[in-house]
Amino acid sequence: xxxxxxxxAALSVPxxxxxxxxxxxxxxxxxxxxxxxxxxxxxxxxxLLIQSSQREQTSGRLNASLDKSSGRSTLYIAASQPGDSxxxxxxxxxxxxxxxxxxxxxxxxx
Amino acid sequence: GAGVSQxxxxxxxxxxxxxxLRCDPISGHTALYWYRQSLxxxxxxxxxxxxxxxxxDSGLPNDRFFAVRPEGSVSTLKxxxxxxxxxxxxxxxxxxxxxxxxxxxxxxxxxxxxxL
Numbered sequence: 001x002x003x004x005x006x007x008x009a010a011l012s013v014p015x016x017x018x019x020x021x022x023x024x025x026x027x028x029x030x031x032x033x034x035x036x037x038x039x040x041x042x043x044x045x046x047x048l049l050i051q052s053s054q055r056e057q058t059s060g061r062l063n064a065s066l067d068k069s070s071g072r073s074t075l076y077i078a079a080s081q082p083g084d085s086x087x088x089x090x091x092x093x094x095x096x097x098x099x100x101x102x103x104x105x106x107x108x109x110x
Numbered sequence: 111g112a113g114v115s116q117x118x119x120x121x122x123x124x125x126x127x128x129x130x131l132r133c134d135p136i137s138g139h140t141a142l143y144w145y146r147q148s149l150x151x152x153x154x155x156x157x158x159x160x161x162x163x164x165x166x167d168s169g170l171p172n173d174r175f176f177a178v179r180p181e182g183s184v185s186t187l188k189x190x191x192x193x194x195x196x197x198x199x200x201x202x203x204x205x206x207x208x209x210x211x212x213x214x215x216x217x218x219x220x221x222x223x224x225x226l
Contacts, residue, residue, distance in 0.1 A: 096208050
């Protein structure tokens with residue numbers, strides 16, 4: 001059974017810092033890995049999708065990497081801003097359904 | 111609208127009652143998913159539809175939970191004899207094909223269910 005773990009559970013940093021969020025998964029037989037953002041009381045917004053054959057994806061200040069063999073992914077956020085404050089969720093796709101981690105609650109302090 | 115919509119946004123019910131939660135996917139998306147998110151946790155898969163049929167219902171916790179998608183568009187999640195442990199946010203998502211790979215799931219805002 002696929003299990004996804006995110007570390008840390010919560011993170012608070014000053015504005016402007018670069019930061020890394022971590023995600024690990026137990027079964028490397030995945031189709032893709034996605035990073036989502038969730039604001040309080042809202043649904044999930046897809047940030048980046050990395051296919052199983054890819055190593056990384058970039059979108060603006062965000063960069064996500066995937067190491068399937070070791071079962072790890074990282075989300076790098078450059079020059080953090082208060083608007084980046086949210087919960088970040090990692091999810092892996094084995095076929096159609098997604099298996100999510102518990103999320104990292106990120107707070108960027110002005 | 112262009113996104114996935116869910117109604118109601120909030121539902122409060124009493125233990126033992128029946129509830130229905132509705133999801134309107136993005137137009138043209140053949141795949142539809144239901145997830146449940148408890149406080150402080152990531153979403154957990156419930157059921158996946160490809161067109162009108164439930165292709166994978168392995169996440170439904172018990173036979174009190176049932177979902178339909180009769181015309182391959184709108185879906186309804188039905189919960190009978192609700193229990194306090196059913197309280198959670200129920201999220202719906204849709205994707206163009208359900209084919210894995212680059213097929214991104216787009217999520218609705220969720221329905222917060224509270225069972226008193």
